[in-house]
Amino acid sequence: MDTTRGLDADGCIAREGALDKVPAAFGPVVGAVRERITAAFDPTRLHSAYLYGSIPRGTAVPGVSDLDVLLALHHEPTAADRTDAAAVEAALDAEFAQIDGAGVLLFATGTLLSELERHDLGWFVACLCTPLLGPDLAARLPRYRPTSLLARETNGDLALALPGWRERLAAAGTEAELRALSRSVTRRVVRTGFTLVMPRWGGWTSDLTASAEVFAAHYPERADQMRLAAATARTPTTDRGLLAGFIDDLGPWLAAEYTAVHGEKAPRP
Structure with a gap:
């Protein structure tokens, strides 16, 4: 087990994932995620995109692990947004045998940065999500301790x-x-x-x-x-x-x- 217990030098929870931790087998998957999200969600809709789960943590197993993506939108997700996200999920799952399913979460940036979500979704983005596209919302969130x-x-x-x-x-x-x-x-x-x-x-x-x-x-x-x-x-x-x-x-x-x-x-x- 990690002797640092997942904390940084100041005792705050360290961000657990990074693009340079992605296993080689999943490199093409991450590249395709970036391309498909950029094609499906233009800058008027998409603020930023993140990976989370075993792929950015570097522990993913080809053919076993799933692909987890979070999109922060400028507005509350609409039915059209959810349809486009589902199309991205289906295309990635069909294209890559390395993943056992793809999931795309959609949230408004206002929700992710809200006081109500400060210690739930906000913490999730700041500590468990790895930036993939756009400005990182973690810069607008506090640091977190295991309280x-x-x-x-x-x-x-x-x-x-x-x-x-x-x-x-x-x-x-x-x-x-x-x-x-x-x-x-x-x-x-x-x-x-x-x-x-x-x-x-x-x-x-x-x-x-x-x-x-x-x-x-x-x-x-x-x-x-x-x-x-x-x-x-x-x-x-x-x-x-x-x-x-x-x-x-x-x-x-x-x-x-x-x-x-x-x-x-x-x-x-």
Whole structure:
């Protein structure tokens, strides 16, 4: 595990990705992302574009990892923007066998820089996103430390996700739907487990295995479940019983413990 615990010399969370960390196999993918976004979104719409996830962190595995992109727009995303983003996703996924799916998030710059999102989406851009196109919004955001406030505003709303997960599990009719749900549930659970103890640990990591181990040191009675969630996040399951365990046992316990320790995330409109 990183002995710096993901912090810079001043004790602030260091930006985890960089274009020079992109594995060679994904270089053509990143080049195509830049070209397709520039073609689809002109400067009147696009303020800036970012990569996040395993590709800019340098840990992506060809044929396994997905491509994650965030676009900051000058205005609130419209239906046309979402249609264009979906076309970019589909084209990249079809063109490159290196990626297992592409996802493009759309936000207005006003949202990303807002006070309400200062310790959620703002932190996400400043610390977890790697600039790809346009001016970097991180220059207009503060530096961040692994505090209880950051924990609350990033993951203090797990309870709100549980009903939707239950509905998706009940409605899932294909293995692909179950694997997609598995990935969503386990990644969210592990990241919530990590941020629950992040202020006590005093650092940041996006590595799911490391996150589970940090959590396990503080909650040994739930350690095996969290390690299983981290393993399942890497290899999604179609086992309904396993998913139900995460959604109906570990999830509710984690949500309640999170609220007790950090409080609830500020409500969003």
